[in-house]
Amino acid sequence: MERYEPSLPQEINQGSQQAARPHRSWKLGQRAAQGTLVLLLCAGGFLSLFPLGRAFTRSALLLPALLTASEPPPLAAAGDAIRFTRLTLFPNTSRTVDLDIYEPATPPPPIPGGREVIIDVPGAGDQRSLGQLVNLSQSLAREGIIDVNVGTPELFDYRVSAQEGQAVVQAFELMERWPGVNPRHIGIITFSVGSLLAYDAAADPRIRDKVAFVGTLGGYADVTTLLRTMGTRSQDINGQTQRWEPIATTPYVLYRSVGYLFSPADQKLLQKAFPFSIGFPPPLPAAQVARLSPAGAAYYHLLEGDQAGNVNRNLAALSPSLKALFAQLSPLSVISQIRAPIHLLHERSDPAVPYSQDVEMAAALARLHHPYDLAAYTIFEHVVVNLKSSLNQTLSDGSKLLGVLTSIMLVGS
Amino acid sequence: MLILSLLWVVLGLLIGALANAAKLRPAAWGRSGWLRMLCLGALVALLGGWLGTWVLGALFATATALWIAVLGVALLPRLIMWGIRFLHARQATRQLKKP
Numbered sequence: 001m002e003r004y005e006p007s008l009p010q011e012i013n014q015g016s017q018q019a020a021r022p023h024r025s026w027k028l029g030q031r032a033a034q035g036t037l038v039l040l041l042c043a044g045g046f047l048s049l050f051p052l053g054r055a056f057t058r059s060a061l062l063l064p065a066l067l068t069a070s071e072p073p074p075l076a077a078a079g080d081a082i083r084f085t086r087l088t089l090f091p092n093t094s095r096t097v098d099l100d101i102y103e104p105a106t107p108p109p110p111i112p113g114g115r116e117v118i119i120d121v122p123g124a125g126d127q128r129s130l131g132q133l134v135n136l137s138q139s140l141a142r143e144g145i146i147d148v149n150v151g152t153p154e155l156f157d158y159r160v161s162a163q164e165g166q167a168v169v170q171a172f173e174l175m176e177r178w179p180g181v182n183p184r185h186i187g188i189i190t191f192s193v194g195s196l197l198a199y200d201a202a203a204d205p206r207i208r209d210k211v212a213f214v215g216t217l218g219g220y221a222d223v224t225t226l227l228r229t230m231g232t233r234s235q236d237i238n239g240q241t242q243r244w245e246p247i248a249t250t251p252y253v254l255y256r257s258v259g260y261l262f263s264p265a266d267q268k269l270l271q272k273a274f275p276f277s278i279g280f281p282p283p284l285p286a287a288q289v290a291r292l293s294p295a296g297a298a299y300y301h302l303l304e305g306d307q308a309g310n311v312n313r314n315l316a317a318l319s320p321s322l323k324a325l326f327a328q329l330s331p332l333s334v335i336s337q338i339r340a341p342i343h344l345l346h347e348r349s350d351p352a353v354p355y356s357q358d359v360e361m362a363a364a365l366a367r368l369h370h371p372y373d374l375a376a377y378t379i380f381e382h383v384v385v386n387l388k389s390s391l392n393q394t395l396s397d398g399s400k401l402l403g404v405l406t407s408i409m410l411v412g413s
Numbered sequence: 414m415l416i417l418s419l420l421w422v423v424l425g426l427l428i429g430a431l432a433n434a435a436k437l438r439p440a441a442w443g444r445s446g447w448l449r450m451l452c453l454g455a456l457v458a459l460l461g462g463w464l465g466t467w468v469l470g471a472l473f474a475t476a477t478a479l480w481i482a483v484l485g486v487a488l489l490p491r492l493i494m495w496g497i498r499f500l501h502a503r504q505a506t507r508q509l510k511k512p
């Protein structure tokens with residue numbers, strides 16, 4: 001047998017304590033080095049050979065990118081070069097879909113083969129150049145994942161409609177045929193009111209069996225309960241009523257998405273009451289409120305939140321067509337047709353979409369025995385990361401986020 | 414890739430040093446054996462990194478370099494010594510068979 005102890009003192013005087021001490025420390029050092037090597041072997045093997053390990057590697061590199069809203073040096077050094085493509089499907093039609101595609105510039109490696117695609121539906125407004133969204137898309141592309149940001153003219157114009165889900169279906173079908181993509185590894189993530197598009201697409205019979213996952217951040221579940229929360233300025237979470245104050249964008253989107261059902265006179269007044277602004281404008285004068293139709297006045301009071309005691313009466317006063325539209329605009333109406341697991345992420349004190357919306361969604365998913373997970377965060381401000389979060393918050397929420405990211409990354413790892 | 418390659422070489426040197434501390438180098442390598450072990454670690458880590466890049470992508474190449482380097486410093490010295498002994502034995506047998 002070969003000897004593997006060249007560095008050891010070859011002879012040790014058994015009787016000498018002075019000699020025994022260095023021998024013991026030598027042995028200890030040797031064992032520590034051997035243990036470290038075994039640890040490195042296991043860690044390296046796990047992180048590169050096992051899908052869960054590769055997913056963890058990806059999420060561990062992505063997490064700092066998300067939390068700092070910048071590209072961390074390890075990702076920049078080890079990540080792929082990025083290719084950006086802006087596509088418009090069906091230009092100049094009512095079905096126009098804008099796609100921003102961030103993809104690795106290199107061909108996919110032999111293992112695991114085809115790339116994962118994340119179809120990303122930002123919320124209302126044109127968010128395509130938002131720093132944190134671009135950073136997320138670029139970081140995903142550096143990790144070998146194709147990220148597609150989907151936008152439609154209506155969404156850019158702060159309006160949501162059930163038909164917009166078709167845009168996500170179109171993007172999904174395009175990516176199924178995209179070079180280097182594994183068509184079974186396509187998932188959808190969505191932010192804020194973009195959740196309607198994601199849920200509608202994930203429920204679409206053409207793709208529902210192929211969607212790998214759905215992830216929502218700051219999404220909503222039901223327009224009627226959202227209006228109830230707006231009207232009472234309070235949300236009910238697990239039987240506890242909590243005060244909730246919305247930002248001005250929430251009534252703006254809620255009005256714009258259904259405004260066409262009101263008379264022109266109502267539209268004019270409601271537009272004035274809920275403009276696109278940072279803060280709430282002063283309430284309409286009583287004389288102008290009196291000029292609104294009964295349905296218009298009821299909707300005004302729900303959005304304004306000035307008749308907390310009359311919310312049920314105001315909801316009942318809305319027109320049947322408006323109530324039918326609310327059902328169409330509510331993701332709850334389609335979740336029974338979704339097959340993919342759903343990850344619900346929500347800021348605990350979200351002022352744009354109340355947290356109670358995702359609690360309601362989670363309860364509905366639980367009733368359907370649908371695979372889902374729900375996590376409340378404090379590091380987000382609605383759908384963007386609050387870069388001023390404390391270390392404690394970042395560590396606590398970061399570990400939760402790491403779990404969700406690993407689950408999402410596992411699909412294509 | 415240059416930065417990554419340098420990283421893998423440094424990683425390999427560290428693993429070679431750990432292998433020295435773990436007494437994985439054969440006694441037959443003599444006084445300069447520790448240096449050979451460092452070089453072996455660096456070389457195997459570099460090869461592992463490039464193999465990882467090719468098979469799994471650059472993102473997982475460092476992890477691949479890590480476990481391949483550990484396996485390399487643990488097994489290659491034994492394989493090398495076994496190969497040398499085998500060659501010596503064959504040579505000796507041939508010499509004995511010569512008339």
